[in-house]
Amino acid sequence: MMALALSACGGGGGQTDTPAPAPAPQLRISAAAGDSGRAPSGVVHLHRIELRNTGNATARAVTVSASPDARALQLPLGCESPGCTPRSDGGVDIAEIPAGGAVVLRQQLRVKPGFRGLVRNDWQASSSSASTAWQQELTAYAADLAVTVDVAASAGTTTTYAVTLANQGPDEAADIRWDLLTLPDQAWxxxxxxxxxxxxxxxxxGEWMKLDRLPANGSVLLQVQVDETATAGSxxxxxxxxxxxxxxxxxxxxxxxxxxxxxxRFAMSDLEGRHYQLSYHPGSPLRxxxxxVDExxxxxxxxxxxxxxxxxxxTSPPWSLGTFDVMTGPVMVLGLDITGTRKPYLAARRPVTELSELEGFSFNLLGSRADASGRAVDAYAGTARFKDGVLELCQTPTPVAQCPSAQLQRFEAAMVGDEIELVSSQRALRIRAARGYGGPILMASTRDAASGGSEFWLALPEVAIAWFSAFGDLYETTFESASGASLPAFTQIDLAPGGxxxxxxxxxxxxxxxxxAEQGGKIGLCGLTAQPTATAQPGLFAGDLRGDWLTYENGAFVKERLCFEGPVHYARSNEMAVLLGARGGSLMGRWMFAGR
Structure with a gap:
């Protein structure tokens, strides 16, 4: 009888398989598709950054931060998708990124004005089980765009103009807006x-044009023919x-x-973050x-x-459809119906074009906030000062040097065209400034694209003695409306004893x-009465404002009924006075502007 024996190869030991690695996330940061590696110097602009999970497991509790180059100011990061929470240090927390998924981050920054060359920003992202780092390299550029308009030919009533746009370098310009400034009655x-x-x-x-790019030393020439036949009155x-x-x-x-x-021609803004170009000419419409919008x-x-x-x-009275002060003060005030409701608009007659014009000035500031419908939700009085290229803003009526830290905002300023761009650690905004004989007047009108809410503030130069007075006249006010609509009101601003x-x-x-009225016109408008008292801040006053409905009889104005009343702030300089309904009062966030 035979016995069979079986044996395993390899000396009799069993083979053990290597276990597969556990699923794990892997993070990668890079520029998002289509994002340009170029950065215009001196202006806040946007870059889109992609954070992708290339691993095979979900990345949870992801933290992202970016440390900007010393030559750049960076605003808090944001995301283009939900599940992203801002952090106090300017970074973001992301709840999770699934395997193969990605989140696009929004990075807003401003490179130091005039700087050209590489800007390096360091990015970090980490989760409970993965981390990554990336150095972003941007090329900062600067260009000098110039336009000229010359008469090229003339035949009969037709003039041909040569309109030239040139880039004087040193770098290529991008995303260019190019406008022709025509008049409403022109045929061209x-x-x-x-x-x-x-x-x-x-x-x-056409009248409004765009160019994607214009190389350094490049130019574009338009030939524009204009029929310059004289029209009646102009x-x-x-x-x-x-x-x-x-x-x-x-x-x-x-x-x-x-x-x-x-x-x-002026740049004009309402109180709710909308901005326009305004032009008018005798014999032609105001535009x-x-x-x-082309109203x-x-x-x-x-x-x-x-x-x-x-x-x-x-119209009777003549101010029924709207008003504007043609010759008064550094800031033009208008009452116009552009969006379907008559509202106040402001325009700087003589815009500030150099930051040096603001240096060393202190300001008294009045401001309000409104929801998407224009209804006021807050009002405040504060102060500001401009020093060493920085605007410091205090949202309490306290000198900036004594402002509580929680109420103090610090903005680094840069000229962008005829606007001033302000950048803090939390936000950026554009303001305009008007030259005044007693100092510049600052105006800010901003709108949040997501919520539709808006903020408006106006800052008058602080002067030792402001002997502002104005003869009795019409002023555009929003005191009669909770939603920002404007109507004219009548008052005379005098100086009581003590100034x-x-x-x-x-x-x-x-x-x-x-x-x-004396010509027999029917009067129907509110007349304003107030005697504000001084506050601890020079140039700022507070008191109660009353509006009474007026008629005109036998050579005198007669009060018929109450229009409105409530507490107000009052600020004045040598050339302008402003009233704002105070926080918590029945007129909160409502305005009146008077100039001379």
Missing amino acids: RIAGCTASTGANCPATT SVRGLGSRVDAAGDSNAANNQAITGQSGVS ATAPG RRPFFVDIFGAGYIGEPGS LPQLSPRSSTYNRVLGF
């Missing part, structure tokens, strides 16, 4: 366009042009106008333009220099309201 057309080597004409030519002649682009290092040559005698209104000016919307004699302001609905001079 673009007869041709030529571009230098490496440059391109706009894809669509001679509609001339042409202008303007260019704007991020990274433009010199705003002094961004606009050129030939002819257009008597045309006034307000913005992306998607034109007839107007006339009376013998006192007051402007009214509408045709002469078409205190005093408002009363009377007139010591012949003005547009009294003149209309």
Whole structure:
């Protein structure tokens, strides 16, 4: 009998398989698809960064931060998808990123004005079981865009203008807006366009044009033909042009106008973060333009220099459709219906163009916040000062040097065109400044794109003695409306004993309201009465404001009923006075502006 024996190969030991690695996340940071590695110097701009989980397990409790280059200011990071929470240090926390998933981060930063070259920002991301780092390299650039407008030919009533846009370098410019500054009654057309080597004409030519890029030393030439036939009441002649682009290092040559005698042009804002270009010319409509907006209104000016919307004699009283002060003060105040509701608008007559014009000034500031419908949700009085290129803003009526740290905001300033861009560790905003004889006046009107909420503030220069007074006249106010609608009110601003302001609905001079009434016009408007008292902050006052409905009988104004009343802040400089309904009162966040 035979016995069979079986044995295993390899000496009789059993083989053990290596266990597969446990699933794990892996994080990778990179520029998002389509994001440019170029960075315009001197202006806040956006980069999109992708954080991707290339592993095979979910990354949880992810923390992301970025340390900017010493030549850059960075705002808090954000995300384009939900599940992202901002942190107090400017980074973000992300609840989870599934395997193969990605989150796109939004990075807003401003490179030091005028700097050209590499900017390196260090990124870090970590979760409970993975981490990564990445150095972002951006190339900061600066360009100098300039426009010129010259007469190229003239035949009969037609003039051909050569409008040239040139990039004087040193770097290529990008995302360029190029406008023609025409007049409402002009007949014109673009007869041709030529571009230098490496440059391109706009894809669509017209009054508002865009160029993706313009190389250094490149140029584009438009030939614009204008019919300059004289029209009744005016001679509609001339042409202008303007260019704007991020990274433009010199705003002094961004606009050129030939002819257009008597045309006034201003940048104009409402109190809810909307901005327009305003122009008017005798015999032509007043015109307000913005992306998607081109509103034109007839107007006339009376013998006192007051402007009214509408045709002469078409409305009674003449201020029914809107007003604007043609010749008064550094800030023009208008009451216009652009969006379907009459509201106040402000425009700087003589814009500040250099930060040095602000250096060393202290300000008294009034501000309000509103929801998406325009309804006021807050109001405040504060102070500000500009020192060493920085605007410090205190949202209490306390000198900046004594401001509680929780109420103090510090913004580094840079000129961007004819605006001033302010950047803090938490936010960025654009403001405008008007030159005044007693110092600059600052205006900020911002709107949150996500919520629709808005904030407006106005800062008057603090002066030792501000002997502001104004003859009894009309002023655009929002005191009668909870949603920001504007109506004219009537008051005279005098100085009571001790230099205190005093408002009363009377007139010591012949003005547009009294003149209309004495000609038999029917008066129906609110007259304002107040006697604010001084606060601890020079130039800031507080008190109760009362508005009474006025009629005019037998040579005198008669009060018929109460329009409104409530506590207000009052600020004044030598050239302007401003009233704002105080926080918690029935007039909270409602405004009046008076200039001279």
